[in-house]
Amino acid sequence: MTATTLEKRMDKGLQAQVAARGLLLQSCWNYERMQNIGFAFAMEPWLRRIAGGDDPRLRKALSRHLEFFNTQPYMASFVCGVVGRLEEELAGQEEPSRIHRVASLKGAFGAALAGIGDALFWGALRPCCAALAVGTWLFLWASGQSHAALWAALVYLAAYNLPALWVRWHGVSFGYRWGEATSSELKRFQWQARIKNIRWIGFILALGLTAYSLAVPGWGPGQFWINASILAAALLARALGLATPRIYAYSIAAWTVVAFILGE
Amino acid sequence: MNMPALCAAAAIVELDAVHVGQWMVSRPIVLGPAFGALCGAPELGAAAGALFELFCVDVLPVGAALPINGSVAVVAFLLLAAGPAETPPAAAFPAALLLGSLFRRLDARVRNRRARLTALAEDSVERGKDPHLGRLILSGLGWHAVATFAFLYLGVLGLGPGLRWAWAAAPETLQRGLVLAFSNAPWLGLAALLYSLKPK
Numbered sequence: 001m002t003a004t005t006l007e008k009r010m011d012k013g014l015q016a017q018v019a020a021r022g023l024l025l026q027s028c029w030n031y032e033r034m035q036n037i038g039f040a041f042a043m044e045p046w047l048r049r050i051a052g053g054d055d056p057r058l059r060k061a062l063s064r065h066l067e068f069f070n071t072q073p074y075m076a077s078f079v080c081g082v083v084g085r086l087e088e089e090l091a092g093q094e095e096p097s098r099i100h101r102v103a104s105l106k107g108a109f110g111a112a113l114a115g116i117g118d119a120l121f122w123g124a125l126r127p128c129c130a131a132l133a134v135g136t137w138l139f140l141w142a143s144g145q146s147h148a149a150l151w152a153a154l155v156y157l158a159a160y161n162l163p164a165l166w167v168r169w170h171g172v173s174f175g176y177r178w179g180e181a182t183s184s185e186l187k188r189f190q191w192q193a194r195i196k197n198i199r200w201i202g203f204i205l206a207l208g209l210t211a212y213s214l215a216v217p218g219w220g221p222g223q224f225w226i227n228a229s230i231l232a233a234a235l236l237a238r239a240l241g242l243a244t245p246r247i248y249a250y251s252i253a254a255w256t257v258v259a260f261i262l263g264e
Numbered sequence: 265m266n267m268p269a270l271c272a273a274a275a276i277v278e279l280d281a282v283h284v285g286q287w288m289v290s291r292p293i294v295l296g297p298a299f300g301a302l303c304g305a306p307e308l309g310a311a312a313g314a315l316f317e318l319f320c321v322d323v324l325p326v327g328a329a330l331p332i333n334g335s336v337a338v339v340a341f342l343l344l345a346a347g348p349a350e351t352p353p354a355a356a357f358p359a360a361l362l363l364g365s366l367f368r369r370l371d372a373r374v375r376n377r378r379a380r381l382t383a384l385a386e387d388s389v390e391r392g393k394d395p396h397l398g399r400l401i402l403s404g405l406g407w408h409a410v411a412t413f414a415f416l417y418l419g420v421l422g423l424g425p426g427l428r429w430a431w432a433a434a435p436e437t438l439q440r441g442l443v444l445a446f447s448n449a450p451w452l453g454l455a456a457l458l459y460s461l462k463p464k
Contacts, residue, residue: 027283028404030378031328037381037404041397056392063389066382073286114326122324126288127460130321133293134314134457141310149297149310160288203461210454230448234455244319244456245332245361248449252358255448256441263437 010084010176017045018080018172025073034070042076046084050091061087067103071110072117074167079109081175082182089179105180112183116191121164124195128202129160135209142216265302267347268417274299274339275413281335282325283405292316292338299339305346308353312341318453319361322460330368336412337364340420349424354439354446355431363419367412374411378404 025038040062047065051058071079086102137152145151178185214227237247265273280290288294293313300309316338323331341360344351351359381404385395431439 023285024283024401026286027401028378028381029282030375030382032379033382034328037385037397037400040385040395041401044397055394059389059392059395062395062397063386066385066389066395118324118326122326123460127321127457129288130291130293130317131457131461134317137293137310137314149300149306149313152310152314153294153297156291156293157288164286199461200463203458203463206454206457206461210458213450213454227448227451230451231455234452235459238322238455238459243332244322244452245365247452247455248319248358248361248445251448251452252441252445255444256438259440259444260437263440 010081010173014046014049015169015172018042018084019077019169021045022073022077022080022168022172025076033066033068035073035076036066036069039069039076039080040065042080043083043087046080047087050087064099064103069106069110071114072121074121074164075113075117075171076110077168077171078113078175078182078186079106081172081177082106082109082179083175084172085176085179109182113186116186119195120191120198124198124202125160125163128198128205129156131202131205131209132156132159135205135212138209138212267343267420270299270302270339270343271413271417271420273302274335274416275409278333278335278412279405279409281333283408290335292320292334295335296338296342299342300346303342303346305342308346309342312338312345312353315357315449315453316341316360318450318457320364321453322456330371332361332364333367333371334364336367336416337361340364340416340423343416343420344424344427347420347424349420349428351424351427352431352443354442355427357446357449358442359423359427363415363423366419367415370411370415371408374408377407 021042021044022038024041025035027041028037029035030037043065044062047061048058051061065083083102083106086105090098090102133152133156136155137148140148140151174185175182210231214224214231219227234244234247237250238244242250274295277295278290280287292315296313296316297306297310300306300312303309316334320332320334320337323329325331337360340363341353341356343349344356344359345353381400385397385400388395434442
């Protein structure tokens with residue numbers, strides 16, 4: 001299939017419908033089949049177009065996509081594109097072997113893209129944006145700016161959503177254009193390098209935020225070392241695998257002992 | 265805004281965390297200032313938003329994992345501390361973390377129940393009918409929002425007066441321990457942020 005033929009069949013209207021419905025991918029998330037209903041819902045306009053008014057065929061296609069499916073929600077757009085292309089190629093020749101191929105490719109792409117998406121969006125971009133937003137709030141608030149929290153929230157939303165929306169919109173067309181070659185074509189995005197860079201930016205921001213918090217409020221020398229010790233102890237506890245709320249529970253006990261000793 | 269309206273608004277915005285969009289409007293750093301302003305405590309809301317964001321930053325919502333719900337926790341904190349109960353923030357903070365953590369159990373039950381929606385869709389297809397996926401999705405979203413609303417409203421309503429009484433009855437040493445822990449909580453949050461971004 002040539003690129004022009006593909007572009008004609010995959011128009012912006014269909015792309016918009018699939019991308020918009022993809023926003024509801026996890027709306028019926030369940031332990032048995034995870035994102036199955038959301039995925040079938042996202043693909044429905046596409047499958048309807050392929051079925052061309054043949055309702056039994058549409059229902060058959062929808063029921064195939066009610067099987068188990070799970071991936072990172074933003075990266076699902078690529079899977080929608082790939083599956084749409086495969087479904088078009090499958091049209092009119094629904095042998096069990098080809099149907100099975102669509103299902104297995106969908107599962108394989110879902111798993112591979114989940115690995116990339118989880119590391120990129122949950123593991124790198126989200127904490128990086130949190131560091132940026134908290135830093136913005138603290139800096140503006142300390143400078144006496146009004147609406148510091150509003151700016152922090154806007155910075156967070158913009159920094160996070162621009163790449164997320166880009167992936168959600170373009171993922172559908174890229175997946176469709178590349179089809180089964182998506183796994184090799186995805187390498188051009190150099191995900192691992194991007195993830196590493198975002199994490200480094202976030203880490204530098206977090207270091208700056210920590211240094212600013214320790215230094216700027218003008219703690220006395222004694223208080224500075226107390227704060228630094230609490231930070232070091234919390235880092236150690238986190239490295240030992242304790243979740244932050246649990247560390248907080250232990251800190252209540254520790255501070256109560258300190259208050260008891262100081263009280264005596 | 266009164267408490268039922270605030271809980272209803274929180275339940276709708278919380279859908280963004282997993283179910284709709286995931287634009288991050290349900291993150292504490294966004295929700296905290298907004299609900300702080302609605303509760304008449306914008307400064308507290310902004311500080312709580314930043315603190316809860318840091319406390320929830322290093323947990324990943326991957327696959328079937330259910331991390332502590334930061335949206336529920338920050339709204340519960342603001343309703344407890346700036347609502348009618350006027351719970352001291354040092355007592356409201358651990359209580360809100362507990363509510364955010366307990367919410368996972370309810371969320372797990374709701375997710376389990378949603379498996380029935382697949383059976384409904386498949387049943388419709390087998391009978392040669394349209395599965396009406398849009399309706400199933402609305403029903404899934406509706407049940408989750410109702411469960412979140414009920415949890416928040418009843419949780420805050422039940423916990424608020426109890427916490428205020430417990431605070432008044434608590435020994436002074438425990439009160440001071442809670443206040444010291446709360447005033448040093450930002451360092452724990454910063455440690456979580458540094459740990460989550462540490463170079464691998």
